[in-house]
Amino acid sequence: MPELLLEVDGLKKYFPITSGLFGKKTGEVKAVDAVSFYVKKGETLGIVGESGCGKSTTGRLLMRLIEASDGRIIFEDKEITKMSKHELRKIRRDIQMVFQDPYASLNPRHSVQQILEEPLIVHGIGTKEERQKRVKEMLEVVGLSSYHAKRYPHQFSGGQRQRIGIARALMTKPKLIIADEPVSALDVSIQAQVLNLMKDIQEEFKLTYIFIAHDLGVVRHISDRVGVMYLGRLIELADSEELYENSMHPYTKALLSAVPVPDPDLKKQPILIEGELPSPANPPSGCAFHTRCSQVMDICKSSRPAEHNFNGHYVACHLYNK
Numbered sequence: 461m462p463e464l465l466l467e468v469d470g471l472k473k474y475f476p477i478t479s480g481l482f483g484k485k486t487g488e489v490k491a492v493d494a495v496s497f498y499v500k501k502g503e504t505l506g507i508v509g510e511s512g513c514g515k516s517t518t519g520r521l522l523m524r525l526i527e528a529s530d531g532r533i534i535f536e537d538k539e540i541t542k543m544s545k546h547e548l549r550k551i552r553r554d555i556q557m558v559f560q561d562p563y564a565s566l567n568p569r570h571s572v573q574q575i576l577e578e579p580l581i582v583h584g585i586g587t588k589e590e591r592q593k594r595v596k597e598m599l600e601v602v603g604l605s606s607y608h609a610k611r612y613p614h615q616f617s618g619g620q621r622q623r624i625g626i627a628r629a630l631m632t633k634p635k636l637i638i639a640d641e642p643v644s645a646l647d648v649s650i651q652a653q654v655l656n657l658m659k660d661i662q663e664e665f666k667l668t669y670i671f672i673a674h675d676l677g678v679v680r681h682i683s684d685r686v687g688v689m690y691l692g693r694l695i696e697l698a699d700s701e702e703l704y705e706n707s708m709h710p711y712t713k714a715l716l717s718a719v720p721v722p723d724p725d726l727k728k729q730p731i732l733i734e735g736e737l738p739s740p741a742n743p744p745s746g747c748a749f750h751t752r753c754s755q756v757m758d759i760c761k762s763s764r765p766a767e768h769n770f771n772g773h774y775v776a777c778h779l780y781n782k
């Protein structure tokens with residue numbers, strides 16, 4: 461097996477629900493509930509699911525932008541979950557994020573030069589001249605020009621702003637980039653350009669990606685393997701082609717049936733998912749999908765399905781109990 465860059469084991473994030481004047485805890489939202497996966501060096505792992513499934517929270521946990529309630533995150537044999545602030549600062553050079561809304565994530569009062577230089581200043585990297593040189597280089601890598609360094613975020617289109625967000629993520633020469641819905645806010649015509657750019661950059665800089673999105677079509681374009689989340693749980697994970705051709709979990713099958721196919725002769729019958737997405741503050745017992753699953757059995761209502769491994773195709777569903 462290729463070398464692992466990241467291992468996530470039993471990761472949980474429970475947010476307390478409080479009420480009253482004294483903020484008494486009355487419950488908790490299980491945003492991420494015992495999620496485990498690994499990421500190999502140089503691959504792209506896609507993570508998909510509806511909004512509120514915990515995929516973005518997982519991304520933030522990996523960088524320790526928020527603290528985990530439980531579980532372990534191991535990056536290159538070092539346990540991120542146990543690192544001191546000092547160690548964490550160092551590791552953040554190696555792990556960078558690209559956000560969904562490039563406009564909101566770029567300081568409107570800072571020039572592109574300042575925005576791109578900032579991560580280097582934070583990490584004490586390079587002299588002023590070296591930083592300026594790297595800004596120019598990275599602008600060119602993402603398809604912009606060095607003269608853009610003097611401009612401000614509002615002077616760019618959405619696609620160009622996301623290119624700046626990607627350039628900023630590259631400044632510290634990271635090993636892993638966590639891209640949280642990086643093309644969701646862009647026009648469809650621009651999405652493909654940004655995805656192609658990300659692919660080219662990955663090859664050029666030998667990067668590893670975690671690509672978070674709600675759109676299975678977008679994730680397929682870029683991912684080597686894809687994991688599907690539902691209500692804070694990872695319910696299926698497999699090689700990209702395998703997942704799209706031979707999905708096993710009823711939820712994944714339903715999601716995939718709704719993805720448009722380019723061939724108009726190939727008529728797909730969408731599988732309807734009944735009912736509303738339950739609240740993560742009060743998830744259904746047993747299999748969290750049981751309230752909406754067309755193949756629900758008695759056991760599904762009381763027992764949380766274990767994860768089964770079929771040659772690297774992982775699925776958590778009682779249909780596959782041996």
Ligand code: SF4
Pocket residue numbers: 709710711747748749750751753754755756757760765776777778779
């Ligand atoms: Fe459906 Fe049961 Fe499988 Fe859950 S465990 S997806 S309810 S069949």
